[in-house]
Structure formats: structure tokens, C-alpha cells
Amino acid sequence: MKQLDSETREAPQPMTAAPLLPIPKVDIAVFCQSEEVREAVGTAAIDRRMARATVTVKAGGMKEATALYGGVTSPNLVVVESDDGEARLMATLETLAMECVTGTKVIVIGRSNDVGLYKKLLDAGVSDYLVKPLEPMDFVAAVHRCFRDSTEEKLGRIVAFVGAKGGTGSSTLAHNVAYAMSKRVDADVLLADLDLQSGTLGLNFDIEAKHGMVDVLQSPDRLDDVLLRRLAVSYTDRLHLLPATTDLDKFINLREGDVDHLVDVARSSSWHVVVDLPHILTQWTRKILLEADEIVVTATPDLAGMRNAKNLIDFLKKARPNDPPPRLVLNKVGTPKLQEIKPKDFVAAVGLEESVSLAFEPSLFGAAANNGRLVIESAPDSKAGKAIVSLAWRVGGTRERRTRQKGVKALLQKVFKRGKPKAPSTLRKKAGELKTSEAGASAVEFALV
Ligand SMILES: Nc1ncnc2c1ncn2[C@@H]1O[C@H](COP(=O)(O)OP(=O)(O)OP(=O)(O)O)[C@@H](O)[C@H]1O
Ligand SMILES: [Mg+2]
Structure with a gap:
């Protein structure tokens, strides 16, 4: 939109400067x-x-x-x-x-x-x-x-992590980034494992939970932010976890309205909501992906990873024409004996301009997984730890942006x-x-x- 001629203070702000949140049913x-x-x-x-x-x-x-x-x-x-x-x-x-x-x-x-x-x-x-x-x-x-x-006043941002194929390290990154986010902001982070059949959140944080996502999703219409927080396990003051509590007998298939409600409740319960999605999307997990404010696609630098990442990124760009493209993480770079595609070529092929790379470090990640202690906790100063913190900064947004948005409320409402x-x-x-x-x-x- 054209800016108004005058330089007076009454002239409206550039329209797209503030982060936009979903508009209610009007x-x-x-x-x-x-x-x-x-x-x-x-x-x-x-x-x-x-x-x-x-x-x-x-x-x-x-x-x-x-x-x-x-x-x-x-x-x-x-x-x-x-x-x-x-x-x-x-x-x-x-x-x-x-x-x-x-x-x-x-x-x-x-x-x-x-x-x-x-x-x-x-x-x-x-x-x-x-x-x-x-x-x-x-x-x-x-x-x-x-x-x-x-x-709702306390509208949180949803950051969704999804792997381009199985075993890329998407969940590991989601968990580490959520932890890093909870350390860097004076606000709550809710981490939800939506890989209901094989989620690793409970293992990676070494927690045993009676309740988890299956309970949350079983009767979504009864869910509110108080119940959601009661079902979540507080790992720290700021980080709240909803593991998958695997139950192979239960198959969850949510309706569109349920997903909307779930997303609303999650947004109103925490400032930041990190969701760990399974790499095979269903209709409802795909809807959550589309509703997210930030999407991180994790891929390994091989041919299948590149093809899947390209398909996923093309789909997301088309379905979200007014949003920035998803962020790409190339993980396990330098895996021995693997014919790898160079990160630069990979990024160009999937139609993005930048990516974050993490090296293949089996002893670091293996020890973290086996001990139920995140890399970001056990080795925050390692190269991987620093890359995770930098990713958390990029996807986390800032409190300042939201406060500014509230400041102009009186004038424009x-x-x-x-x-x-x-x-x-x-x-x-x-x-x-x-x-x-x-x-x-x-x-x-x-x-x-
Ligand atoms: N940079 C890395 N170097 C070495 N191992 C890694 C690295 N990143 C993750 N891993 C390991 O890779 C394995 C798979 O990770 P993870 O479960 O996070 O992947 P995923 O993409 O979520 O898989 P799934 O498709 O099953 O959901 C884990 O054992 C994890 O510790
Ligand atoms: Mg996973």
C-alpha cells in the first residue's frame, strides 16, 4: 500500500510490520x-x-x-x-x-x-x-x-518441526530448540509430541508421564488451556512437555474444527508452542503444519531427502503464499560412506536461499539420546549446541515485537x-x-x- 503523504505522527504504520495472528470467526x-x-x-x-x-x-x-x-x-x-x-x-x-x-x-x-x-x-x-x-x-x-x-490475549506462536523423511533428526532438533527457547525468553514454552506412535520426547527428556498427547486428543472438545497445562509435565519453570504416551490401540483422527480448537487452546496456554510432527503427515497433522507460524524442515543431504524436502517446501510455499518459506536444516552432514549432496546444491535445488547445517556427530547425539539428556544441556558450547541456539533465536520471535503490536491498539481499534x-x-x-x-x-x- 502507498504511504500517506504526510510525515506527521498520525500517518499509519507500514501495514505488514507487525506479526499477524489468526483472525477470529467473523x-x-x-x-x-x-x-x-x-x-x-x-x-x-x-x-x-x-x-x-x-x-x-x-x-x-x-x-x-x-x-x-x-x-x-x-x-x-x-x-x-x-x-x-x-x-x-x-x-x-x-x-x-x-x-x-x-x-x-x-x-x-x-x-x-x-x-x-x-x-x-x-x-x-x-x-x-x-x-x-x-x-x-x-x-x-x-x-x-x-x-x-x-x-485471546495470550496468543502464542506455533513452531512446527517436520522431517523430510524418517530419521533425519527432526524430533531431536525440535526438543533441543524448545529447550533453548525456554532458556532465552521470559515466557513459557510448550513442547508437544505429535508422533503418537513412535514419539521420542519422553525418552529424550527422560521423563515418565501418565498423560500425554493421546489424552489431549481423545476428547478435543473438552480441552481448555487449564486442562492442557494440567496434562503437561513441567520440565523446568518455563518448559512444559506433552509426550506422545504411545498407545498402539488408539488411532486419532481429528476433524477440522477439533484441530482449530486444539491450536487455539495451545496458543492460549503458552507464548511459544513447539510441535514435533511425524514425517508422514495425516490430514490433521498437515492442518497443524499449515497453521504454524514457523516451519522447520529437517533433511539429511541425500537424494531421497532432497526430493522429499523439495516436494514439501514447494507444497508449503503454495499453500502459504503470504508467509516466508519454511526454514531448512541439513542434519547429519558428513555421514561416513554416504554419497552426499553438497549443502549449497541441496539448498538451491529445493528453491531456498539459506539453511542451517549440523554435522553428523554420533557420539554426541548418541550419548545424549542414551542418557536422556539433550545436547543443548550436556554440551551447550559444542558446535551443534551453538547451531541449536542460533536456530532457536531465528524461530523464536521476540517479546518486543509483540509488545509493539499491543502499543498501537488504542489508535487503530x-x-x-x-x-x-x-x-x-x-x-x-x-x-x-x-x-x-x-x-x-x-x-x-x-x-x-
Ligand atoms: N547431527 C546428528 N548426528 C548424529 N546423530 C544424530 C544427529 N541428529 C540426530 N541424530 C540421531 O538420529 C536419530 C534419529 O533422530 P530423531 O528421532 O530426532 O529423527 P526424526 O527425524 O524425528 O525421526 P522419525 O522419522 O522417526 O520421527 C537419533 O538417534 C538421534 O540421536
Ligand atoms: Mg521424529
Whole structure:
């Protein structure tokens, strides 16, 4: 999006600077006049953070929106494209406001790059004003700002680890990185083993747990953050573990809504959530992978590893077009008697620009695995230990980023004040729906009307 002309402090921040978190289950109607805006909104609507929102794109502008909401209840957010000049825009907004229920938020997309107009619109109760050309992620960011207060305060980041094939060391890295993260931030880290049949979390940390992921997943609808923390084993003050508690009799197959709920609960229970995924993905573990904020793909530098890593990375890039690509770890580099692909060639072949390499060190990793003591605990100053700490820094995000995001809350979270109260029972229902959505039910729909 273009920046507004003025250098005054009121000018909006660059829209994509803050980390974006999932948007709750809200209804959004977008009135488009140009193909360009219709396309940008279309791309934004398939962004993973919008997966729970229902976006309906309609042809028209202020007039059509006003006419529609004269007859039906306005949704949580109405977005209107308008190329009108200031006087006309303010007048038409006023008539639209008369038809919208209290609580409906409004975003205007316009052509005028004028900070004076921007301020007037905010004063009138408009939540945001976006200047064309519209970038999809600017749209997602604006929607996110509108509903930030509706989401759970303590929203954690999910970091998912997945191996390109079996035995790459993905779990070992997930466990070590989670430990390193818990040491470096003044916040909780929850580590969950989702390799339900052969997870190694319990072995690597040398813990015996009565409960674990199987109990968590068995009745996902009953799960909340209090129960989740009760089921987790506290390894330190900051690190909480959910081992797999292997049970070959139990087969877990979650529905989409359950996964949404699980992810919400995990996010609200800890600031950082590290998930150790099995390398063979099922439908629901794949959904968790797609919902993650950071993905680490671990591969060994051989041909099969390269092919699988490329397939996985291509898939993730396509499914998450607005996210940075996953991070690649090349592990066990220098394994004797193995025909290896050079890390540089491997990284180029899978279409990434960088990777983290860890050497094959059987005595270091073997001793750690056998003693139930992580490499990062037993040899923090080893080369591998340092690489793990550096990876933890990269995937961990920072508290500062989140605090800054909260700081601008007051300015950007305005409601469309001039709306007249209408149909209170519908409003109560809407408030209820918003709560339900945070508990998990999912609705993804992109309708061109
Ligand atoms: N850099 C390394 N050098 C030597 N051994 C390693 C290295 N990294 C991991 N290992 C060892 O490789 C084995 C497999 O590791 P791990 O279980 O973490 O892999 P995985 O990718 O999670 O496997 P799975 O597909 O079974 O989930 C373990 O014994 C571990 O100690
Ligand atoms: Mg594993």
C-alpha cells in the first residue's frame, strides 16, 4: 500500500510490520468496484490467518452497501471501495452508518493519499482507510487490527518441526530448540509430541508421564488451556512437555474444527508452542503444519531427502503464499560412506536461499539420546549446541515485537461509532458466535456475489 503523504505522527504504520495472528470467526462483506481490489481481496481471503473468517465479495460501493443493510443485518466488518471525493465520501458514509448495526466495523478503500482525509475517516468511526493499489497482506493486516481485541490475549506462536523423511533428526532438533527457547525468553514454552506412535520426547527428556498427547486428543472438545497445562509435565519453570504416551490401540483422527480448537487452546496456554510432527503427515497433522507460524524442515543431504524436502517446501510455499518459506536444516552432514549432496546444491535445488547445517556427530547425539539428556544441556558450547541456539533465536520471535503490536491498539481499534442500535437479539447472537468461533468451529468460504 502507498504511504500517506504526510510525515506527521498520525500517518499509519507500514501495514505488514507487525506479526499477524489468526483472525477470529467473523463475517466480512467487501463491496468492490474495481477488478484490482477484487483480486487483492481474493488473495487475502485465502491467507491462512483468514481461514476462520467468512469473506463475501460483492459488486458495488457505498450505495449498494447502504441499500443492502437497510434490509439485512450488517456483518462484523463491511469494507467499501470508494473513489469519491472527501465531501461525498463523508456524506455517503453517514448514510451507511445509519443502516449498520452497532458494532459493525467499516474499512474504506480509496484512491486519495491524503492524511487529512484519513484522520477525518477515523474520527467518523471508520476502523481503517486503505489506499489503492491494495496489497493482499495490507488487507489481512487491517482486518487483523479490527479484531485484535476479540482474540485471546495470550496468543502464542506455533513452531512446527517436520522431517523430510524418517530419521533425519527432526524430533531431536525440535526438543533441543524448545529447550533453548525456554532458556532465552521470559515466557513459557510448550513442547508437544505429535508422533503418537513412535514419539521420542519422553525418552529424550527422560521423563515418565501418565498423560500425554493421546489424552489431549481423545476428547478435543473438552480441552481448555487449564486442562492442557494440567496434562503437561513441567520440565523446568518455563518448559512444559506433552509426550506422545504411545498407545498402539488408539488411532486419532481429528476433524477440522477439533484441530482449530486444539491450536487455539495451545496458543492460549503458552507464548511459544513447539510441535514435533511425524514425517508422514495425516490430514490433521498437515492442518497443524499449515497453521504454524514457523516451519522447520529437517533433511539429511541425500537424494531421497532432497526430493522429499523439495516436494514439501514447494507444497508449503503454495499453500502459504503470504508467509516466508519454511526454514531448512541439513542434519547429519558428513555421514561416513554416504554419497552426499553438497549443502549449497541441496539448498538451491529445493528453491531456498539459506539453511542451517549440523554435522553428523554420533557420539554426541548418541550419548545424549542414551542418557536422556539433550545436547543443548550436556554440551551447550559444542558446535551443534551453538547451531541449536542460533536456530532457536531465528524461530523464536521476540517479546518486543509483540509488545509493539499491543502499543498501537488504542489508535487503530475504533468501532463504527455512528451506527444506530438495531436488533439487540441479533447482536447478542453475534457476540455468542464470536465466542464460539474462538473455541474452534471453522468456516472458510470465499463467495463472489
Ligand atoms: N547431527 C546428528 N548426528 C548424529 N546423530 C544424530 C544427529 N541428529 C540426530 N541424530 C540421531 O538420529 C536419530 C534419529 O533422530 P530423531 O528421532 O530426532 O529423527 P526424526 O527425524 O524425528 O525421526 P522419525 O522419522 O522417526 O520421527 C537419533 O538417534 C538421534 O540421536
Ligand atoms: Mg521424529
